[in-house]
Amino acid sequence: MTFPAQFEFLDEIRDFVAQTAREGGFAEKEIYFLQLAADEAASNIIEHSYEGISNANLDITCDVRGTILTITMRDTGKSFDPSNIKQPNLKADLSERQIGGLGLYLMRKLMDEVRYEANPKTGNLLTMTKRRG
Amino acid sequence: MEVTTQELKHCDLIKVNGRVDSATAPTFSKALEKANEAGHFKIVVDMSELEYMSSAGFRALLASQRNCKRYNRGELVLVAVPERIREALELAGFTELFKSFDDSITAVGSF
Numbered sequence: 001m002t003f004p005a006q007f008e009f010l011d012e013i014r015d016f017v018a019q020t021a022r023e024g025g026f027a028e029k030e031i032y033f034l035q036l037a038a039d040e041a042a043s044n045i046i047e048h049s050y051e052g053i054s055n056a057n058l059d060i061t062c063d064v065r066g067t068i069l070t071i072t073m074r075d076t077g078k079s080f081d082p083s084n085i086k087q088p089n090l091k092a093d094l095s096e097r098q099i100g101g102l103g104l105y106l107m108r109k110l111m112d113e114v115r116y117e118a119n120p121k122t123g124n125l126l127t128m129t130k131r132r133g
Numbered sequence: 134m135e136v137t138t139q140e141l142k143h144c145d146l147i148k149v150n151g152r153v154d155s156a157t158a159p160t161f162s163k164a165l166e167k168a169n170e171a172g173h174f175k176i177v178v179d180m181s182e183l184e185y186m187s188s189a190g191f192r193a194l195l196a197s198q199r200n201c202k203r204y205n206r207g208e209l210v211l212v213a214v215p216e217r218i219r220e221a222l223e224l225a226g227f228t229e230l231f232k233s234f235d236d237s238i239t240a241v242g243s244f
Contacts, residue, residue, distance in 0.1 A: 006156075007156035010154045010156055011152070014154075032185075032217045035185070036185075036187060036221060039155075043154070047155065090225070094199055097195060097230070102225055103188050106225060
């Protein structure tokens with residue numbers, strides 16, 4: 001499915017993931033967290049990869065094979081190096097708490113696997129998987 | 134998403150309903166900032182009818198909590214946090230930054 005890379009379409013992106021997960025037999029609580037992971041991933045792409053670009057698209061697939069749900073997101077915006085994104089310090093007190101990096105941190109916590117490949121020809125590909133509980 | 138602000142005697146009660154994500158978080162942020170701009174730093178955020186909140190909403194809460202707690206002038210507290218949102222806040226390490234109450238009467242009474 002192709003979605004306009006705009007925050008206003010996050011609702012539809014979450015619905016798309018929820019529908020596939022529901023058909024794949026995932027529990028409602030798992031579906032909530034899959035929606036959250038997809039939202040964080042799409043938000044990051046819209047905010048960072050497509051920074052300053054308003055007419056871009058985001059290609060998203062969501063499939064269940066056996067007990068594994070796989071979400072992919074492909075964009076043609078700026079790529080990034082996930083290893084450069086600092087892990088948020090969850091022990092830091094209020095004044096030192098970092099605001100960035102939280103989305104990627106949550107995606108890694110919520111999913112079993114998060115992979116990112118930057119390719120100048122085909123674009124950036126994010127792949128996230130989760131096994132049904 | 135819908136945000137309503139009620140100014141009470143000792144604090145502001147801000148109720149946020151529906152879904153807070155990157156599209157709607159700016160409106161939620163504005164409601165929090167507006168209370169601060171009016172000199173109100175004791176804030177109760179009622180989440181009893183909140184369905185969904187992404188890290189965009191968490192960031193809005195964090196920014197407001199920083200502002201409220203500065204100079205010990207107040208605090209932002211949470212009410213009736215739905216279970217899934219609480220779990221996500223926990224994953225983000227945010228639960229220790231906010232006092233949380235089961236109902237708004239107790240939360241309002243804490244100020």
